[in-house]
Amino acid sequence: MKGCQQNLINNPEVLPVLEFICSESNKLTNCGIYHARQLFFKTKRFINKFELNYEMKTTKNPHYQFMHSQAAQQALISVAESFRSFVGLLKAYRENKIDKPPQLPKYRTKGGLEVVSYPKQALKLTDQAIRIPLGKRVKACFGMQYFYLPMPANLEFKEIRELRILPRNGCYYAEFVYNTEEIQADLDVDNCLGIDAGVDNWLTCVSNLGDSFIINGRKLKSQNRWYNKEVARLKTGQPQDFWSPRLAAITEKRNRQMRDSRNKTARLLLNYIG
Incomplete structure (x- = not known):
């Protein structure tokens, strides 16, 4: 897997929408972490991504509803993966493979922004521009159901596996995740x-x-x-x-x-x- 980034700062009409969905992603992530932590404290059991998504969806979590469904699912998958990593570290600690006991995943900063990820299935290529969905509630608030990004010249649309919106220091970047073939280097081991x-x-x-x-x-x-x-x-x-x-x-x-x-x-x- 590789990734390339594209700055979105040149599209001021989209910036308020990006700030909103990244803010909702941050809040949804914290909701997922809270639910997973409470479940662990009460039952010593870790929730998986399917259970976490079902919980946020059936309880009609407002932050889940404000995001596009597939982007919301990706945010919760990241939460579930962080707890799965904690389980692996906990096992390694008990087997004396690491010195310090791991800590449960912590909450993200209140009022902050988090990555928004779209799997390939949510994207559509139209007239050499990639259409990114926002969801019905965002459309009601901002009057936009989609926004568009120019297709990178060095990529084919079929190669894209995921699109991530990265908030960083007041800027927003589109990161395209794609597969690439492994390059076999022809090295002369006699030279260094x-x-x-x-x-x-x-x-x-x-x-x-x-x-x-x-x-x-x-x-x-x-x-x-x-x-x-x-x-x-x-x-x-x-x-x-x-x-x-x-x-x-x-x-x-x-x-x-x-x-x-x-x-x-x-x-x-x-x-x-x-």
């Missing part, structure tokens, strides 16, 4: 490249063929230093958990810069090896 990580000299590389090169890390270091100083300035005199739109904006910018530098560096190394 030694890499020493540093700060100013981010990567110092020497091969057994006598080649050497250095990837400069000063620009990356400068960007990170500016970010840390700006965060310290904005948080001066504020509570420890203070957050603001300005902090979100510079954090997202800094994360993009770091990710871009990592990707370009990885490409440079791959081109050299290739």
Whole structure:
């Protein structure tokens, strides 16, 4: 499985809808966690994804009803999987395979935003745009039953397995999950490249063929230093958990810069090896 992301910030008409459904996903996730925790406390039994979905659906949970049914099911599947992971860790702890006892999945931050996932069955390709359903209640509130995303040029619609709406630092991203064939690399095991990580000299590389090169890390270091100083300035005199739109904006910018530098560096190394 692989994923590629597309920024949705360029469509301001859709942003209030995205914020709403991500907020409902966060609330539904907390409802699912609450029900699963209470069941464990009372019966020492863990709920599965089918039971959890049935419980939220039959009790007419308002957050479940405000989401598209398949997106709501995906949110609850994630909750059930987190409890299944807890069971596995608990078993490993009892068998002395890990040192610290695991903790039950915790609630998400109140008022926060959570990922909204759509399986392939919920999506439809129309005129080279992907139609994403929102549900009847969202249509009643916002006058929109669907929103559309342009089809990524490097993907085929039939390859897509899942679409995720990711809220992050005031931005929303569409992440396409798809299958890809495993690439068999043709490596010459007689050649090797030694890499020493540093700060100013981010990567110092020497091969057994006598080649050497250095990837400069000063620009990356400068960007990170500016970010840390700006965060310290904005948080001066504020509570420890203070957050603001300005902090979100510079954090997202800094994360993009770091990710871009990592990707370009990885490409440079791959081109050299290739």
